[in-house]
Every structure is written in structure tokens, then in C-alpha cells.
Amino acid sequence: MHKRKKGLVIAIDGPSGAGKSTIARLLARRLGYTYIDTGAMYRAIGWNAKQEGVDPSDEPALQRLCSRTDVTIRHDPGLQRVLVNGREVTGEIRTPEMGMLASAVSRSPAVRARLLTLQRGLGASGGVVMDGRDIGTVVFPGADVKFYLDASAEERGRRRWQELKEKGMDVDQAVITEEIRTRDLQDSSRALAPLKRAPDACYVDSSAMTIEEVVAAMLSVCAEKDPR
Ligand code: DC
Secondary structure, three states: OOOOOOOOEEEEEOOOOOOHHHHHHHHHHHHOOEEEEOHHHHHHHHHHHHHOOOOOOOHHHHHHHHHOOOEEEEEEOOEEEEEEOOEEOOOOOOOHHHHHHHHHHOOOHHHHHHHHHHHHHHHOOOOEEEEEOOHHHHHOOOOOEEEEEEOOHHHHHHHHHHHHHHOOOOOOHHHHHHHHHHHHHHHHHOOOOOOOOOOOOEEEEOOOOOHHHHHHHHHHHHHHHOOO
């Protein structure tokens, strides 16, 4: 007998800094779902590559790294914790350097295959809001609801800069915006599971919308799919 799903699988894809994690977390809270941040998993592998001195473009070395890297995801209320081989890295992976490293290792077939299994396992029973670059296209092509969340590169750079500043990091807005553009290019031009909008994804441009407006718009799309 099939196990009854706990709720919908909601996929949110989009470029860096579009507000995916903020929106996905709020949406999950409103629906009583679990928020799953897949970017954090790529950051965790990037973190370990740095830790172990592995070159992100060396595929055989990355393959070996994957076989000795255990990425564990724990969910506390409102917080996804990430552990690499038992060590918590939740805070350490949230730097611009780790974002760039995550983008570099995410080109690797070995890394993607490894994380795909983890992501599918976490979402299998439903009741999840999962964000990333390839959730609606590769991880859950049959997701119940798909969103592609976008915003202009300038606005995304401004938001990311603000967020890092609030965390006490000394960063330059122009540098952050440039990094965002580089990551956009890297993430959308790679051969495997590139960032792209699924044909059946609902496109949301958040450039001129407040967080609450975006969440409200998404909730109404979800309610049409699951009128419980
Ligand atoms: O969402 P983020 O900024 O934490 O993601 C970091 C990098 O990880 C991103 O630049 C590309 C990669 N990534 C990916 O390739 N596929 C995903 N589903 C999520 C992230």
C-alpha cells in the first residue's frame, strides 16, 4: 500500500539572491511544511573541499571526497542545520566564499548524483518546500507546485549585501553584485542540471514586491493545488 503523503512537494528555483530561502522558509511555516535548502548541501561539500584541499575542478578527487563526506540535514523549528561528518557547519557555510565554492563543486556529476539521492529522500513523503536551482527540473520534475523566483541582478546584489552586512560582515555591494552575476552565469551555463525555468513553473519577479506579497501570491497558487 502507498504511504499517504504528508502534503505537497513545492519546488522553488531561481538565481542567487532572489529571496528563495526567506520566501521558502515563510511559505513552509505558513503551510506547516518542512523547508529544505539544497544550496546548503552544495555549500557543505564546497566547505569540505576547502577543508581537505580538494580542487573543485578535479572530478576524480571530488568523487573520492564525496565517498568520505557525510552530509546530514537536521531540522530544528525554523532552522535547517547542516553537519559534515558530524561537525556542524550551518553558520560557516553562509559566506560569499562558500557560495562561490558551492557553485564550483555543483558542476561535478559525482557531487550532483550524491546530493540528488539525499534531496529525493528528504522530499519523498511530501509536506516540503525545497529551494535550489534544479528542483522543478531534475530533483522533483513531478512536484505538485513549481515556482521560479527571480529579481534583477542589481536588486539581488543589494539584498545579499544587506543580509551580509546585518550579520556583521564587511562587504562591498558592487563586489557582491558582480559575484552574483558570475554565479548566475556559472549556474545557468553548466552542462548538468543547469539553472533554468521549468516550463510548468509559475514565474514570480520579486524585484518590486515585498516579502509578504510574494508569500501571499505563492500561497494562493498552492491553495489551488491543495484546497484542504
Ligand atoms: O542557494 P545557494 O546560494 O546557497 O547555492 C549555492 C550554490 O549551490 C549555487 O550557486 C549553485 C549550487 N546549487 C545547485 O547547483 N543546485 C541546487 N539545487 C542548489 C544550489
